Structures are given as structure tokens and as C-alpha cells.
């Protein structure tokens with residue numbers, strides 16, 4: 336891992352991170368703070384969200400990202416506290432077990448996943464972009480997934496559709512606001528080594544092997560490796576990177592035959 340202390344690309348910037356209490360959001364809150372950003376940690380989980388904000392010396396705003404008023408209040412709080420909204424990392428998302436094959440998945444499960452994974456990104460972009468327009472500058476990073484680019488026989492149909500939506504929406508917003516100094520990118524992580532995934536695959540090594548064989552790198556990503564990409568997209572180092580499906584997937588989507 337790189338020495339984050341030499342990298343201070345975000346001094347004086349305010350970054351809002353949704354789903355900051357866990358996984359990619361938590362690793363990103365840490366990384367953005369280490370690069371000098373003032374981090375606003377949003378999560379529906381008060382315990383983990385507060386802990387994240389405490390750790391990075393930032394602000395916690397309890398937010399259900401599916402609620403328009405709460406999302407408005409989140410970005411307002413960021414602006415009122417720190418005076419700008421420079422980075423919006425719209426990352427909160429769910430992948431519940433009742434979202435499965437289209438044959439099994441009911442309308443309720445479909446709708447819940449669309450709300451949390453896609454409507455939330457619409458709401459966060461709608462709330463964040465007006466601040467960025469006034470500043471004439473901003474970076475929006477929306478977490479999509481490699482499944483926005485590839486089909487899986489082990490389907491989670493609403494999840495996949497929601498991430499496809501995040502990707503297309505991000506591209507369009509990136510194009511629309513480009514001349515106002517605002518960049519919007521969809522971050523597409525490959526599978527990440529999370530506690531949930533570790534537990535699942537410890538119980539079922541064949542399931543892990545079936546996935547790992549497709550990844551040229553031969554392993555899943557660490558959350559810190561995704562966070563490093565978030566920091567890049569947040570910073571001016573990515574000033575000409577816009578409207579992309581920014582893949583951080585160990586080569587997964589580029590692969591046909593992988594090394595033995």
C-alpha cells in the first residue's frame with residue numbers, strides 16, 4: 336500500500352461519503368481524510384457512522400439515502416459546517432439475499448434494492464450538484480459495480496439493474512455538467528474482500544473458487560485499493576477523467592483466459 340501521508344491532494348476540500356460506516360465507504364473516509372479532506376460521514380447505522388466520523392475527525396449525519404429530505408439535509412449540513420461541497424461519494428448500497436434470480440425475486444425485493452442503490456444516487460446527485468455549480472467545481476463519484484458491465488449466472492437481478500442505472504446516470508450527468516467544472520464518474524469495483532464475503536467463502540470454498548478463476552489478479556480487492564481510486568477521482572489528479580465507468584477490478588472485465 337502507498338504511504339498516504341505523502342499524498343495530500345484534498346487539503347481544504349469537503350467530501351461527503353454515504354455508507355461511510357463500513358467497507359468501501361469506511362476505507363474511503365479514512366483515505367480522503369488522510370489526504371486532507373474534511374469528511375462528512377453519512378450512514379443509516381448510527382453506531383458505525385459515528386465511529387467512522389470520530390476516527391477521521393469529521394462530521395456524522397445520520398442519513399437514510401432513500402429519503403429526499405434527509406439527503407437534502409446531509410449536503411446542507413456539509414455546506415453549513417465546512418462551507419463547500421467539493422466531493423460527493425455516493426456509495427451506500429445493499430445486496431440482500433431475497434434479490435436473486437428473476438424467477439425468485441419478488442417485486443418488494445426488487446423495489447427496495449432500486450430505492451437504496453439507484454434512487455439514492457439520483458437523490459444525492461440532485462442535492463450535491465447545485466452546490467458544485469455555485470462553486471464552479473466538484474467531483475461526484477457514484478459506486479456502481481463490475482456487474483454493470485458483465486452478466487453473472489449467479490444473478491442478483493435488481494442489484495445488477497440498479498448498478499447499470501448508476502452507470503448510465505453518472506455518464507449522462509458527467510456530460511451535462513462538464514463545462515461547469517463538475518465531473519461525474521461511476522466507480523466500478525470488482526469483488527471486494529469484505530467480512531461477509533470472507534465468511535461466505537470460508538463456508539463454501541467452491542463458491543469462492545468459481546469466482547476467483549475469472550480474476551487475472553487471482554484475488555479479490557481490498558477495500559483500501561478501492562479507496563485509493565476514490566481519492567484519485569476526488570482529486571485534481573483526475574481532472575480529465577469524466578463520465579467514465581472507472582473499473583477497479585484486477586482485470587476481471589478484460590479477461591478471457593486467466594493464468595493458472
Ligand SMILES: NC(=O)c1ccc[n+]([C@@H]2O[C@H](COP(=O)([O-])OP(=O)(O)OC[C@H]3O[C@@H](n4cnc5c(N)ncnc54)[C@H](O)[C@@H]3O)[C@@H](O)[C@H]2O)c1
Nearest residue numbers: 354356357358359378379399400426427428480524526527
Ligand atoms: N463489496 C463488494 O464486493 C462490492 C463490489 C462492487 C460494488 N460494491 C458496492 O460498493 C458499495 C459499498 O459496498 P460495501 O461492500 O462497502 O458494503 P457494506 O455493507 O460494507 O457498507 C454499506 C454501508 O451502507 C450503509 N447503508 C445501507 N443502506 C443505507 C441507507 N438506506 N442509507 C444510508 N446508508 C445505508 C450500511 O449501513 C453500511 O454501512 C455498495 O454500493 C456496493 O453495492 C461492493
